[in-house]
């Protein structure tokens with residue numbers, strides 16, 4: 001071979017121009033790496049999903065007559081890092097040129113740049129050809145340290161890629177249907193919520209390999225893996241979403257339920273969400289493929305799927321997903337250090353086993369340990385909100401999010417966690433902190449009815465911890481937030497409370513923080 005091409009675990013894009021023609025001079029390397037399995041403590045399902053999808057991708061390439069080296073942990077055990085492995089392969093096959101696709105993670109990008117600059121042979125980086133925005137577009141659209149606003153970005157994306165547009169106006173005359181999209185799943189009074197489509201992929205050999213190599217993991221796994229690990233499965237999941245979830249996606253995207261979404265009975269735990277994030281982030285399918293499929297379905301089924309539902313879905317993919325990536329690249333590496341609210345408390349140990357009396361948190365954490373998945377509002381307004389209110393160190397919060405979710409890759413996890421949910425970036429991602437008292441959870445879920453705590457109480461032995469913690473959070477950060485017009489009313493309400501009651505609330509919060517391990 002003359003050319004060695006590296007395919008990373010999250011670069012499983014069968015439509016990449018690399019694979020258009022078969023070339024006997026090229027060998028592809030797809031390798032299970034100890035460095036990738038160990039850079040944080042991952043969920044066991046996440047490691048299995050990546051390894052299994054990589055194996056399937058390697059085998060599809062071989063079937064298409066490409067030359068592929070698929071290396072398992074057994075083969076790479078003696079190479080501590082990716083560069084060590086690549087150096088040996090380059091020598092072994094007398095390679096004349098090394099080629100790679102641009103990694104989405106800063107850590108890997110730097111590692112490969114440094115490796116390439118020390119190589120004596122030629123190197124060529126390529127675009128991944130996955131996102132809507134390429135490298136150059138990202139650089140022009142996003143600037144370091146600047147507060148970008150998702151809504152403006154999203155509108156620009158709609159125009160730029162002519163998605164749900166009528167001329168230069170949004171289809172239906174409105175850009176945003178958020179106000180119609182905040183429904184709760186009221187008991188007995190909502191459309192049927194589908195059970196998730198689960199695959200049954202045999203991962204027994206992979207699990208054995210992970211154990212043999214003593215890779216530390218979190219979470220649980222059954223005998224088979226329910227996540228999609230081939231392009232065919234990923235496409236099936238897109239179709240399933242369009243058929244069963246899209247018509248209610250926007251309407252119930254913020255809803256949470258433990259009655260329906262029966263984790264322990266493993267029923268409707270993903271509600272109307274697509275669960276496409278792993279298929280997307282591993283690049284088995286592209287965002288354009290998903291968006292086009294969903295829009296096509298909407299156009300053919302506009303009696304069932306309303307514009308507000310398809311718009312809500314498209315916004316997540318061409319809006320949030322691309323926006324978050326832009327923020328990451330414009331602000332790395334500094335972003336990883338930001339802690340604008342000086343949060344330094346340790347993450348409670350019950351984040352690792354779900355052993356808390358707070359039903360909302362117990363539910364979101366147990367679900368995450370069982371399925372490597374929680375939907376956006378569980379991540380933002382349950383686990384994220386608790387960490388924000390309790391002043392947990394964003395480094396620890398991030399390690400938890402980066403490990404536990406099936407879709408967790410730093411480029412998308414970090415701005416969502418450190419920025420959107422913890423406000424540690426001081427407002428680069430969002431204009432406000434997503435801080436909420438128990439009232440928000442009560443309004444959007446059925447969690448509180450089954451909780452040991454009382455959501456209507458602010459003080460007292462049974463008081464919902466989120467209530468007093470919320471007021472403590474708002475008071476200690478008053479200087480930062482009181483000028484925000486959206487928060488003026490909050491501070492006015494606080495001041496309406498009697499001084500003695502305010503003191504009692506703050507005291508309650510301090511007690512909860514001291515006893516955080518027992519909450």
Ligand code: FAD
Pocket residue numbers: 270272273274275276277278280281316317320321322324374375376377379380384401402405407408409412413414416417420421
């Ligand atoms: P759906 O609700 O069906 O949405 C469809 C798709 O839209 C998703 O698959 C995803 O690709 C995209 N999307 C929606 N919201 C976002 C967002 N805020 N940022 C980027 N893409 C979005 N997403 C990840 O992919 N990886 C992460 O590591 C990750 N960490 C998060 C951490 C926190 C604290 C929060 C609040 C959000 C995080 N998200 C992350 C975003 C979002 O929660 C997940 O993308 C979503 O829950 C995945 O489930 P789904 O595929 O069913 O999504």
Ligand code: SF4
Pocket residue numbers: 358359360361437438439441442447448449451452453454455464465466
């Ligand atoms: Fe969560 Fe408070 Fe409701 Fe319990 S009462 S589920 S802690 S919001």
